[in-house]
Amino acid sequence: MKKIVTIFLAIAIAMSMTGCSVSDTIKTKLGFRNEDFEYIKEGNAKKIVIQSNRDKGFKFVLTDVAAIKQMYDILASGKEVGTKSTLEPDYIFEIYEKGGKVHKYNYIAGIDKNDGANFYGDDKSYIVSSRLDNDVLKHFSNIRKPKYFEEVYHGSIISTMKEDFAKAKSDNIQIGSVGVDISEDLSISKFILSTELVKLNELLRQEFKNAELAQEGKEYDTLVHVITEGYKTDVYKAKISITKDKKLKEHVYYVWCKNKSGAWETSITTEKPKDF
Structure with missing residues (x-):
């Protein structure tokens, strides 16, 4: 028990001395964070297009730097898993990198973390926070959605x-x-x-x-x-x-x-x- 306390104390001291980088590294090793979206953090994502999967004409584009940073924080905190949800995707995310590369993902809104990945592409699947609903998609759905x-x-x-x-x-x-x-x-x-x-x-x-x-x-x-x-x-x-x-x-x-x-x-x- 004393050894465990010493380890956590050492981690806390390291974090206070070196900032977020150590904290992020620990989270990554523990599986609470991933490094697959670092190109967004590095400023290489020029826009993110979010489109309804059921109405191809209903979409919006994120180009604001602060909004893209917010999106990065949510996606980077996603946990990589091997099982996808069986529900049909609600939204399609396309992240456009400088240079023309496009990263495409499917997203299912509002599901529990025990239901499998809610954000996934061809190669990897993630369970991302409901903040994606609250901070981003709520603004999207409220554009034209009637009350009740x-x-x-x-x-x-x-x-x-x-x-x-x-x-x-x-x-x-x-x-x-x-x-x-x-x-x-x-x-x-x-x-x-x-x-x-x-x-x-x-x-x-x-x-x-x-x-x-x-x-x-x-x-x-x-x-x-x-x-x-x-x-x-x-x-x-x-x-x-x-x-x-x-x-x-x-x-x-x-x-x-x-x-x-x-x-x-x-x-x-x-x-x-x-x-x-």
Whole structure:
């Protein structure tokens, strides 16, 4: 025990005398830091492009020296691991070095460190701090994301399905397996993170038997297509189409959510409202 205390005391004295370099070296040896992003620290990264993986036109560029330094601090503190998360990436990072070399990485926002690497390229994978969400990506997502979006978006889908399925039951129409397809809802794809897709999938399974987010190539007895028509901080509009059998007519619903005095009011109609 005395030997261990002596070692830590020596480390503390060394750090106080030589500054961050010794501290960083110790962290690297202990696996709490990596040296793979030193080219950024050395000033060789001229810009960092961050792009939504679900909306290729939704991206922003970091060129500010302080912002790039902040990014370096987060990435250099990442722990290298051998296992990647199985979730689909939310963002693509491209770090442009002077001279034309581009380093490309995938990033999954909001996952726990036990779920595997959340930042990875072709060769190496890292678990990086949630500071990347808090310090950088929060500014990105807040550019156009409406307040309470997940609450309204998820609620609109669930409420419409409940209303339609109740009518189908009274008409003795079988629901069977249900696939909810939001893949073509391009105007909101930029807002949805992989962790949120997991939550929506869990919610669908809790509310309905045999319901899930539609998987590509899989067939379902009932298909629910969601297309967002418009949104603001206090208004959300969507067109939701439900088809239970290829022989049956598609049912189209118009969903209009309005926030009044802090509470959301949802209108679901089969006729398109005026001014929708």
